[in-house]
Amino acid sequence: MSARHLVAIAALLHGATALAADAPAATDPCEIPAYFHYLTDELPHVRQAVTRGETLRVVVVGSASTAGAGVTTPAAAYPAQLALDLGKRLGSERVTVAAKAKPGQLAADMVKEFKTDVIPTKPKLVIWQTGTVDAIRGVDTDAFADTLIGGIDLLHRAGSDVILIDMQYNPYSSTMINLEAYRKQMTWVSQVRDVFLFRRYEIMQYWHDNQILDLGATDKAVQGRTADFVHACIGQLLTDAILSTPELANGAK
Amino acid sequence: MARPTESGAASARKGRDLRLDFFRGLALWFIFLDHIPANWLNEFTIGNLGFSDAAEIFVFISGFAAAAAYGSVMQRRGYVIAVARVLRRVWQLYVAQIVLFVMATAQIAYVAAKFKNPMFAEEMRIVDYFVEPQVTLLQALLLKYHPAELDILPLYIVLLLSFPVILWGIARRPLVTLAVSAAFYAAVHHFHWNLPGYPPDTVWYFNPLAWQFLFVTGAVCGFAGETVRKWLPGPRIMLPICVVYLVFALLVVKTWMVPQLDALMPNWLGEVLYPIDKTGLDFLRYLHFLALAYVTVHFVRAHTRFLRWRIANPLVVCGQHSLQVFCVGTFLSFAGHWILVQANAGKVMQLGVSFAGLALMTALAYVLAWYKVVESAPAAGATPKTAPKRGAAAE
Numbered sequence: 184m185s186a187r188h189l190v191a192i193a194a195l196l197h198g199a200t201a202l203a204a205d206a207p208a209a210t211d212p213c214e215i216p217a218y219f220h221y222l223t224d225e226l227p228h229v230r231q232a233v234t235r236g237e238t239l240r241v242v243v244v245g246s247a248s249t250a251g252a253g254v255t256t257p258a259a260a261y262p263a264q265l266a267l268d269l270g271k272r273l274g275s276e277r278v279t280v281a282a283k284a285k286p287g288q289l290a291a292d293m294v295k296e297f298k299t300d301v302i303p304t305k306p307k308l309v310i311w312q313t314g315t316v317d318a319i320r321g322v323d324t325d326a327f328a329d330t331l332i333g334g335i336d337l338l339h340r341a342g343s344d345v346i347l348i349d350m351q352y353n354p355y356s357s358t359m360i361n362l363e364a365y366r367k368q369m370t371w372v373s374q375v376r377d378v379f380l381f382r383r384y385e386i387m388q389y390w391h392d393n394q395i396l397d398l399g400a401t402d403k404a405v406q407g408r409t410a411d412f413v414h415a416c417i418g419q420l421l422t423d424a425i426l427s428t429p430e431l432a433n434g435a436k
Numbered sequence: 437m438a439r440p441t442e443s444g445a446a447s448a449r450k451g452r453d454l455r456l457d458f459f460r461g462l463a464l465w466f467i468f469l470d471h472i473p474a475n476w477l478n479e480f481t482i483g484n485l486g487f488s489d490a491a492e493i494f495v496f497i498s499g500f501a502a503a504a505a506y507g508s509v510m511q512r513r514g515y516v517i518a519v520a521r522v523l524r525r526v527w528q529l530y531v532a533q534i535v536l537f538v539m540a541t542a543q544i545a546y547v548a549a550k551f552k553n554p555m556f557a558e559e560m561r562i563v564d565y566f567v568e569p570q571v572t573l574l575q576a577l578l579l580k581y582h583p584a585e586l587d588i589l590p591l592y593i594v595l596l597l598s599f600p601v602i603l604w605g606i607a608r609r610p611l612v613t614l615a616v617s618a619a620f621y622a623a624v625h626h627f628h629w630n631l632p633g634y635p636p637d638t639v640w641y642f643n644p645l646a647w648q649f650l651f652v653t654g655a656v657c658g659f660a661g662e663t664v665r666k667w668l669p670g671p672r673i674m675l676p677i678c679v680v681y682l683v684f685a686l687l688v689v690k691t692w693m694v695p696q697l698d699a700l701m702p703n704w705l706g707e708v709l710y711p712i713d714k715t716g717l718d719f720l721r722y723l724h725f726l727a728l729a730y731v732t733v734h735f736v737r738a739h740t741r742f743l744r745w746r747i748a749n750p751l752v753v754c755g756q757h758s759l760q761v762f763c764v765g766t767f768l769s770f771a772g773h774w775i776l777v778q779a780n781a782g783k784v785m786q787l788g789v790s791f792a793g794l795a796l797m798t799a800l801a802y803v804l805a806w807y808k809v810v811e812s813a814p815a816a817g818a819t820p821k822t823a824p825k826r827g828a829a830a831e
Contacts, residue, residue: 253555
């Protein structure tokens with residue numbers, strides 16, 4: 184614990200420099216600043232499964248983007264990419280990734296599915312992508328947070344680790360939809376429940392702002408290529424996050 | 437009819453407090469910058485320094501200014517005239533909201549037609565609200581439907597509509613009025629009251645029933661500032677408390693932005709603090725604004741020279757024409773955002789667009805000030821600086 188605090192204090196002291204030094208290394212197109220990688224929770228169930236050589240069962244729950252909206256082939260969607268990348272690191276026979284995605288689902292709809300479709304499959308890790316539909320429909324932000332906490336507690340009690348994924352970024356929707364309030368709720372819930380929040384919104388915005396890709400493109404071919412790139416990178420970054428603790432890096436060898 | 441309190445009369449005698457105009461102008465500038473999402477300058481606005489943001493400044497100062505302005509009208513010409521003035525202002529705000537709604541709708545429709553990216557099909561469902569224009573337009577006219585970033589004027593409209601009651605209260609018993617407002621705020625939180633929104637089963641993003649507490653707080657300070665000052669402990673006690681709270685809030689806010697700082701935030705503390713609700717004006721936000729205001733007022737005195745410097749003048753003039761500047765600022769933030777997105781612009785251009793927008797807002801404010809001078813010229817050349825005549829108030 185104290186080591187964690189020291190890291191945090193060091194980060195506080197160097198906060199400004201950490202934020203400023205965000206130029207990506209030229210080698211990896213998915214590269215993002217280090218502060219996005221920070222994993223607060225050690226994902227105990229994932230660690231146990233990997234170190235014991237058990238099958239790592241992952242379920243991804245989400246809405247349109249989890250269903251692969253915009254990618255050129257279904258295999259390019261980020262859950263499939265995650266399965267591929269985890270398989271490369273752990274051996275494909277030791278990983279299963281199931282995607283349960285329905286466009287237009289609210290967080291509350293998904294919690295209902297946890298009970299019927301997710302928990303019975305006994306996943307070690309549930310990746311939960313949500314927020315967009317709640318923001319569009321104007322769900323009360325407090326009720327949204329309560330739903331998230333209820334869902335996370337349900338999964339934790341059932342013996343699953345949880346990773347949250349927030350909204351996609353594009354330069355238009357932030358003026359049309361009040362995403363900010365819902366993103367804040369997701370940040371707070373992740374702090375209170377020690378759940379890793381995959382900051383997809385900020386990561387995509389980082390790529391856009393640094394002209395690594397153009398999320399405002401109107402050309403169909405560019406849109407497809409961009410979606411494939413984003414999903415491939417999310418698969419890779421999620422894999423890095425899931426296998427980021429030292430024990431797992433060794434266990435994966 | 438109304439018996440003015442000592443302090444209400446005293447504050448009217450001193451003439452206009454330029455701090456009000458200055459900080460309201462600053463809030464308008466912050467709101468403009470915050471409404472251009474693709475803009476690194478908005479990292480420097482007040483919302484990144486603690487729990488409260490420009491909305492609190494705007495609402496508090498609106499309450500303060502309303503009490504000072506309509507309170508003085510009431511003392512000179514009576515309650516009925518003051519209420520008539522308030523209602524005229526409410527109508528102006530309503531018209532402004534509808535104009536902004538039309539602008540926002542035009543923008544949404546344009547984006548939807550131009551930006552057909554299947555990757556963001558779910559996000560673009562926001563356009564579905566316009567599939568039935570007869571419903572959406574009616575809901576907008578009823579102030580139930582507020583597109584993103586158009587939710588602060590409806591709040592202001594409801595607050596000002598309730599102002600005749602507030603004014604009646606603060607003119608008699610300011611602290612009792614504040615206590616009633618606080619009790620109502622507590623009840624709103626306890627019973628989860630809010631106004632109905634559109635789509636069905638939604639509520640207002642800025643809950644006027646809760647935000648009235650800050651508005652009334654501003655009004656009480658504006659009408660009976662001396663009473664409040666006497667009631668508070670001295671700066672030796674208040675100042676350290678405020679500063680400690682502001683630093684605490686700053687640290688908490690930083691943990692949201694820099695994930696590595698997360699470990700500094702114990703779970704139990706998060707359980708106590710979160711959610712820091714903007715809809716219901718969380719008490720932490722309310723306190724944060726008051727602490728900020730206390731420290732500011734302590735160090736920036738009413739007749740600080742700085743406020744009369746030429747460099748402060750653009751902000752002061754913007755603050756003096758807040759409604760028009762706010763509306764034009766909202767329009768310019770749509771336009772500025774559009775330009776930045778089309779150009780996929782870097783930091784230099786973001787800076788350029790931001791300054792161009794602020795310059796246009798300021799230019800408008802100066803034109804309006806000029807109009808005011810020109811139009812009142814036959815009437816003995818009155819300027820906005822002139823203190824209100826106070827003959828009738830003594831009756």
